[in-house]
Amino acid sequence: MTAFAGDGRHRVAVLARDGVLPFELSIVHRIFGQARTAAGAALYEVVTCAPVPGEIRTDADFTLAVTHGPEALAEAQTVVVPGSAADHQPWDGPLDPPLAAALARIRPGTRIASICTGAFVLAAAGLLAGRRVSTHWRSSARARERFPDVTFDLDVLYTDDDGVLTSAGAAAGIDLCLHVVRTDHGAAVANEVARGTVVPPHREGGQAQYLHRPMPEPRTSSTGRAREWALANLHRPVTLRELAAREATSTRTFTRRFRDEIGTSPGRWLVRQRVERACALLERTDLLIDEIAVAAGFGTAGSMRLHLRAELGVSPSAYRATFRGRDR
Structure with missing residues (x-):
């Protein structure tokens, strides 16, 4: 069966695997399907294919009837691999033979992209070695352990490394x-495609603004009183000498104990707590x-802006617009 019409449109093949996430699969059809010339002609032709055509299980309560096989990958100019529920299961071995054989049919020079954990498949196929890529932050630790030859960047929504593209979470596939x-x-x-989809043409910031990263709490602590006092006094300057005094120790001893217990310096911990406090107030109040x-x-809006950009990659107003729905 011929997958593409051969009418000059850019050919995009979406590879559906067992357990595919329907939302991620549909993103490709929705975005590329809306791209048109000024005269209204479609710019892309998108087909869904599978390593073995037939009924494909999704992570929802329905299946997909995929009629195109891996021949579509050999004909495509862009190949997109969405995530699958199978990516969240432990696996350290090689790819399934049909999937590996399908990926081997991609021609040199083809643009290759993944959405969310679809990057695992590209990495396992050796297509991401030495590259800077992105995947969902929840999967980052496992990804780094499984693929040490790949650099995973959690500070961006997507990457484009010389024709190999990867996105963070599912919605970052839209970006x-x-x-x-x-x-x-x-x-x-x-921009016209974005308007038709009712999404921003370009989102500010990266994954960092979506991560909830509380500092770890030790089971036993010799700095707990100081940290409790600091949290009650975040609105004012807090010095290292004041923190050490709460534990009746020297600043040097306090710093060592703090780093041993929390895994970072007191100053770094304070900044993180201030950022967490600011984010909570931006989300939940009208201040x-x-x-x-x-x-x-x-102290000042300028100082807060610098710290939020350093930690989250966005301004306070952009963070509020994202998580509260209005800008102030």
Whole structure:
């Protein structure tokens, strides 16, 4: 069966595997399917294929009837691999033979992309070695252990490393596909696709703003009183000498014990706590940015802006717009 019509449109093949996530699969069809010329002609042709055509199980309560096989990968100019529920199961061995054989049919020079944990498949096939890539932050520790020859970047929503593209979580697949459209046909076309999908043409920041990363709490602690006092006084300057005094020890001894127990320095811990406090206030209150900066102990909106950009990659107003739905 011929997968593509051969009418000049850019050929995109989406590889559906057992346990495929339907949302990630549909992103590719939705974004590329809307890209059109000024005269209304479709710019992409998208087909779904499988290592073995037939009924494909999804992670939902329905299956997919996929009629195209791996021949579509050999004909495609862009190949996209969405995530699958199977990616969240422990596996250290080689790819299943049909999947490995299917990926081997991709021609040299083909643009290859993954959405979320689809990067695991590309990495296992040796297609990501030495590259900077992204995947979902929840899978990052396992990914780094499983694929030490790949650099996983959690500070971005997607990466584009010389024609090999990867996205973070599922929704970041939208950002990645819009980036491809923008690269191929310019911002005007990509912006029209974004409007049709009712999503931003480009999201500010990276994955960091979506991570919840509380500092670890030790079971036994010789710095607990100091940390409790600091959290009650985040609105004011807190010095190392004051923290050490709460535990009746020298600053040097306190710093050593703190790092042993918490895994970071007191100063770094304070910044993280101030950022957490600021984020909570941005999400849950109507306080002005200047008021939040004072309440979180940054003193000024400018200082808070610098710290949030360093920690999360976004400004306070952008963070509030994302998680509260309005900008102040």
